[in-house]
Amino acid sequence: MIDSLYSIRMHAGSDGIHLSGAERIVAETDLERTAACLLRRAMTHGRGRAERVQITVDALDPETIGRGRLPDLRTVAVADYRQGRAAALDLLIEAGVAAAAARSAMEALASGAAPGGGVMRGAMLVDAGSGERLEPDRARGVRVSRMDLTAAAGQELRGRLQKAGLDNPHVREALVLAAKVLGAPGVVAELCWSDDPDYTAGYVCSAGQGYVRFPHLKPQGDPLGGRAFFLRPGLDPKALIDYLEGSALLVDEVGAVHGETNREVRA
Numbered sequence: 001m002i003d004s005l006y007s008i009r010m011h012a013g014s015d016g017i018h019l020s021g022a023e024r025i026v027a028e029t030d031l032e033r034t035a036a037c038l039l040r041r042a043m044t045h046g047r048g049r050a051e052r053v054q055i056t057v058d059a060l061d062p063e064t065i066g067r068g069r070l071p072d073l074r075t076v077a078v079a080d081y082r083q084g085r086a087a088a089l090d091l092l093i094e095a096g097v098a099a100a101a102a103r104s105a106m107e108a109l110a111s112g113a114a115p116g117g118g119v120m121r122g123a124m125l126v127d128a129g130s131g132e133r134l135e136p137d138r139a140r141g142v143r144v145s146r147m148d149l150t151a152a153a154g155q156e157l158r159g160r161l162q163k164a165g166l167d168n169p170h171v172r173e174a175l176v177l178a179a180k181v182l183g184a185p186g187v188v189a190e191l192c193w194s195d196d197p198d199y200t201a202g203y204v205c206s207a208g209q210g211y212v213r214f215p216h217l218k219p220q221g222d223p224l225g226g227r228a229f230f231l232r233p234g235l236d237p238k239a240l241i242d243y244l245e246g247s248a249l250l251v252d253e254v255g256a257v258h259g260e261t262n263r264e265v266r267a
């Protein structure tokens with residue numbers, strides 16, 4: 001029997017620009033404490049002063065909350081972002097993304113995928129065959145929402161990540177997001193690197209390879225980043241967008257966290 005659960009989401013912005021966002025799924029008794037944590041995060045993220053912070057709380061119907069497992073994580077050592085992007089490209093192709101589609105999505109992220117070369121607030125949707133972009137709004141993209149870990153799974157994950165020196169919010173939150181994306185009908189793979197200028201790591205995630213992290217997918221100091229979700233060729237994205245944005249997922253099983261391996265060079 002699940003307690004009454006709520007989705008609580010924070011969004012901080014300034015002059016219409018997105019600065020930071022975070023979200024949790026918590027019991028009613030944890031709402032106030034969680035709201036205070038999210039507010040603190042909005043006020044201390046270091047990317048400029050937030051002029052508007054919104055905190056939204058929605059009751060969830062327990063019957064509709066899905067359960068899931070995190071993908072296994074491994075890190076592939078790369079010397080710099082060029083090597084990282086080459087290795088990420090190889091993985092996307094192995095996952096079933098056409099080479100030209102993977103390359104053009106990567107170029108879009110590298111040059112700013114929003115109109116005018118800025119950072120999108122959400123993800124690009126890319127047809128894995130043709131490379132066509134399918135998100136209805138190229139500035140907003142598609143925002144994956146309403147996902148979290150159970151308290152027990154969160155603790156277990158932190159223990160496993162600590163052993164690998166990876167217990168930070170970037171990795172924890174990206175793993176949960178990737179779990180929801182990977183479980184979505186019609187998603188072939190995900191590519192991500194952060195828009196945080198000081199965080200150069202990124203990942204490729206797919207059903208076959210799990211979550212493969214690269215310490216460098218962009219140069220230090222680069223403020224551009226984003227996400228691309230590659231969809232089965234020909235898929236109509238409407239149902240997928242509804243699932244990613246609207247359905248709730250509580251992850252209750254943690255995947256393996258492997259140590260660092262060297263890049264496998266293809267023959």
Ligand code: AMP
Nearest residue numbers: 120121122123143144194195225226227
């Ligand atoms: P972050 O890893 O938080 O630095 O986010 C990197 C990029 O991923 C952002 O610039 C957005 O384009 C995208 N992004 C962030 N959060 C989400 C989300 N909840 N759903 C989809 N895309 C996101």
